[in-house]
Amino acid sequence: xxxxxxxxxxxxxxxxxxxxxxxxxxxxxxxxxxxxxxxxxxxxxxxxxxxxxxxxxxxxxxxxxxxxxxxxxxxxxxxxxxxxxxxxxxxxxxxxxxxxxxxxxxxxxxxxxxxxxxxxxxxxxxxxxxxxxxxxxxxxxxxxxxxxxxxxxxxxxxxxxxxxxxxxxxxxxxxxxxxxxxxxxxxxxxxxxxxxxxxxxxxxxxxx
Numbered sequence: 001x002x003x004x005x006x007x008x009x010x011x012x013x014x015x016x017x018x019x020x021x022x023x024x025x026x027x028x029x030x031x032x033x034x035x036x037x038x039x040x041x042x043x044x045x046x047x048x049x050x051x052x053x054x055x056x057x058x059x060x061x062x063x064x065x066x067x068x069x070x071x072x073x074x075x076x077x078x079x080x081x082x083x084x085x086x087x088x089x090x091x092x093x094x095x096x097x098x099x100x101x102x103x104x105x106x107x108x109x110x111x112x113x114x115x116x117x118x119x120x121x122x123x124x125x126x127x128x129x130x131x132x133x134x135x136x137x138x139x140x141x142x143x144x145x146x147x148x149x150x151x152x153x154x155x156x157x158x159x160x161x162x163x164x165x166x167x168x169x170x171x172x173x174x175x176x177x178x179x180x181x182x183x184x185x186x187x188x189x190x191x192x193x194x195x196x197x198x199x200x201x202x203x204x205x206x207x208x
Contacts, residue, residue, distance in 0.1 A: 016172055063141045
């Protein structure tokens with residue numbers, strides 16, 4: 001069964017998945033880079049951390065992301081020179097759907113990634129992503145606002161949160177304003193390593 005997954009969502013102990021004041025110089029906000037050091041340690045990631053990191057790409061056929069994850073541009077797209085943070089060969093290698101209020105033509109990149117810009121909401125983006133992915137899973141890439149919208153709507157089947165032992169104090173919270181949206185989730189895995197804690201939540205409709 002095709003699932004909607006959000007994996008490797010790195011979160012500080014106080015609940016933030018990005019620091020404050022995101023910009024082109026600080027795409028993850030001030031201090032936000034420290035959230036991802038667990039997957040880029042000296043010598044490379046290994047063991048349990050490597051296994052969880054590898055699950056992000058496994059079986060995924062399409063990705064959805066918010067405009068903030070795609071880039072720092074606000075308002076209209078202007079001349080359309082911005083093509084994402086990742087260079088000419090983004091890491092997705094499949095159709096990727098960007099939520100935005102401003103229409104933009106698709107952008108084809110190297111390696112099989114095409115960015116499609118969706119202006120009619122999260123359900124439309126998900127329907128298009130499912131069509132593109134076929135039998136494969138759909139990944140919700142972020143950022144925090146996008147993931148909260150899908151959680152609030154009960155559309156995420158499998159959520160993997162990596163709790164990093166730092167305090168950011170400010171930034172983009174993951175679990176703010178969700179109401180009872182998490183009531184249908186259970187903890188499927190909880191594994192601590194010497195760097196982070198991996199917590200995986202699955203929706204009650206998900207059969208493992």
